[in-house]
Amino acid sequence: MFESLSDRLQNIFSGLRGKGRLTEDDINSAMREIRMALLEADVNFKVVKQFTADTKQRCLEAEVLESLTPAQNVVKIVLDELTKLLGENDAKLNTSSRIPNVIMLVGLQGSGKTTAAAKLAYLLKGKGHVPLLVAGDVYRPAAADQLETLGGEIGVKVFRGDGKDPVQIAKDGVRYAIDNLRDVVIVDTAGRLHVDEQMMDEAAAIKEAVKPEEILMVVDAMTGQDVVNVASAFAEKVEFDGVIMSKMDGDARGGGALSLKQVTGKPIKFISAGEKPDSLEEFHPDRMAKRILGMGDVVSLIEQASKIQAEEIEEEQAERLARADINLNDFLEIRRQVNKMGGISKLLSAMPGGDKAMAEGNVDMKALDRMETVIYSMTAHEREHPEVLNASRRQRIAAGCGLTVQDVNQVMKQFNETRKMVKQMMRKQEQAMGNRASR
Numbered sequence: 001m002f003e004s005l006s007d008r009l010q011n012i013f014s015g016l017r018g019k020g021r022l023t024e025d026d027i028n029s030a031m032r033e034i035r036m037a038l039l040e041a042d043v044n045f046k047v048v049k050q051f052t053a054d055t056k057q058r059c060l061e062a063e064v065l066e067s068l069t070p071a072q073n074v075v076k077i078v079l080d081e082l083t084k085l086l087g088e089n090d091a092k093l094n095t096s097s098r099i100p101n102v103i104m105l106v107g108l109q110g111s112g113k114t115t116a117a118a119k120l121a122y123l124l125k126g127k128g129h130v131p132l133l134v135a136g137d138v139y140r141p142a143a144a145d146q147l148e149t150l151g152g153e154i155g156v157k158v159f160r161g162d163g164k165d166p167v168q169i170a171k172d173g174v175r176y177a178i179d180n181l182r183d184v185v186i187v188d189t190a191g192r193l194h195v196d197e198q199m200m201d202e203a204a205a206i207k208e209a210v211k212p213e214e215i216l217m218v219v220d221a222m223t224g225q226d227v228v229n230v231a232s233a234f235a236e237k238v239e240f241d242g243v244i245m246s247k248m249d250g251d252a253r254g255g256g257a258l259s260l261k262q263v264t265g266k267p268i269k270f271i272s273a274g275e276k277p278d279s280l281e282e283f284h285p286d287r288m289a290k291r292i293l294g295m296g297d298v299v300s301l302i303e304q305a306s307k308i309q310a311e312e313i314e315e316e317q318a319e320r321l322a323r324a325d326i327n328l329n330d331f332l333e334i335r336r337q338v339n340k341m342g343g344i345s346k347l348l349s350a351m352p353g354g355d356k357a358m359a360e361g362n363v364d365m366k367a368l369d370r371m372e373t374v375i376y377s378m379t380a381h382e383r384e385h386p387e388v389l390n391a392s393r394r395q396r397i398a399a400g401c402g403l404t405v406q407d408v409n410q411v412m413k414q415f416n417e418t419r420k421m422v423k424q425m426m427r428k429q430e431q432a433m434g435n436r437a438s439r
């Protein structure tokens with residue numbers, strides 16, 4: 001998703017970077033190109049108009065034109081405005097002190113509602129909640145079975161009730177949750193092919209009966225800016241709080257995601273990019289905007305890495321990391337974790353410029369295999385104490401694995417860079433923890 005928009009915008013910025021100073025004409029022509037790029041990405045016309053007007057006004061301020069790095073300033077302004085368009089701040093789930101909290105999902109048939117219910121249950125379970133799924137879609141014959149299967153996969157109980165009256169099922173579901181100590185109830189509701197009266201009335205009746213803390217509308221990113229029409233029509237009858245945008249892994253152009261907040265006022269709270277239960281993520285507008293502009297999403301990556309590490313890291317390794325240092329065994333381990341996180345291509349796509357580098361074939365996959373070969377040719381002592389690797393040892397290693405000393409030096413250079421990065425990251429984390437503790 002967003003690939004073609006992302007390419008277009010990055011090309012526009014490369015054009016600007018080529019110029020030392022920017023004139024008003026340069027800005028005007030860049031804004032025209034941005035406008036075209038957004039329209040082609042299927043962003044709502046009014047949203048595009050407002051976006052380019054605001055961006056242009058900020059870019060034409062003297063500070064930008066007269067600065068020594070005008071192109072960088074333009075990128076920064078576009079980043080700000082894109083973030084604003086996507087919702088500015090992270091939108092959290094509404095909660096209350098009532099137990100259980102109730103979350104109701106609404107949306108058209110096929111939008112991904114039933115799977116989203118299970119994914120959300122899985123995500124909340126991971127945060128320590130004990131959710132209950134309620135099968136409120138009584139019209140699509142397989143919906144309750146589908147939910148039951150998904151619930152089985154993720155270890156979350158599914159309540160089916162009498163299987164006939166959705167309002168009663170929702171009420172009974174909440175009662176069941178109270179009796180069985182579940183702290184969150186997620187109610188799946190019936191969808192239709194189009195927004196129609198009966199669906200709205202039913203959603204309104206369930207809302208009235210169980211008074212959910214949060215109503216989330218599930219929309220399919222593949223339907224482009226049409227999601228805006230569906231969401232607006234829905235909001236007229238059943239006021240909802242936020243959106244789960246599904247199928248972000250498809251080749252949708254991104255218009256829906258970029259138009260939704262501005263037109264309907266409803267924030268995207270979660271995005272889903274896959275069919276598996278773990279493919280739902282909280283939505284962060286700033287990270288998404290950075291990704292669109294090819295600046296990568298390193299924060300999500302580090303979060304994911306630390307999640308894996310928290311689960312699997314060895315005690316001894318954890319100690320070394322606490323000392324903010326790594327050796328070559330850790331370096332190999334990091335490489336293995338990368339594979340677990342979906343391989344180098346997923347990792348690269350979260351890095352600044354990574355998608356582009358891959359598309360252009362600038363990533364030397366063989367170099368990654370070389371790295372493993374070189375490290376495996378070292379003795380255990382050398383891996384643990386990289387500082388002993390002098391010129392003669394490097395020569396021996398090169399000969400041992402049939403590569404050149406330059407190859408070994410290259411690996412050591414990469415290792416030293418990673419080591420430096422880990423030190424910086426750990427220091428930042430310590431500072432952040434220190435700040436939190438002193439608050």
Ligand code: GDP
Pocket residue numbers: 107108109110111112113114115116191246247248249250272273274275279
């Ligand atoms: P519902 O009718 O709204 O309940 O839709 P479902 O939850 O049954 O989803 C419809 C189809 O979309 C199913 O085949 C899902 O596996 C698929 N689906 C849902 N979310 C995603 C997603 O984020 N990515 C992909 N690729 N498929 C999805």
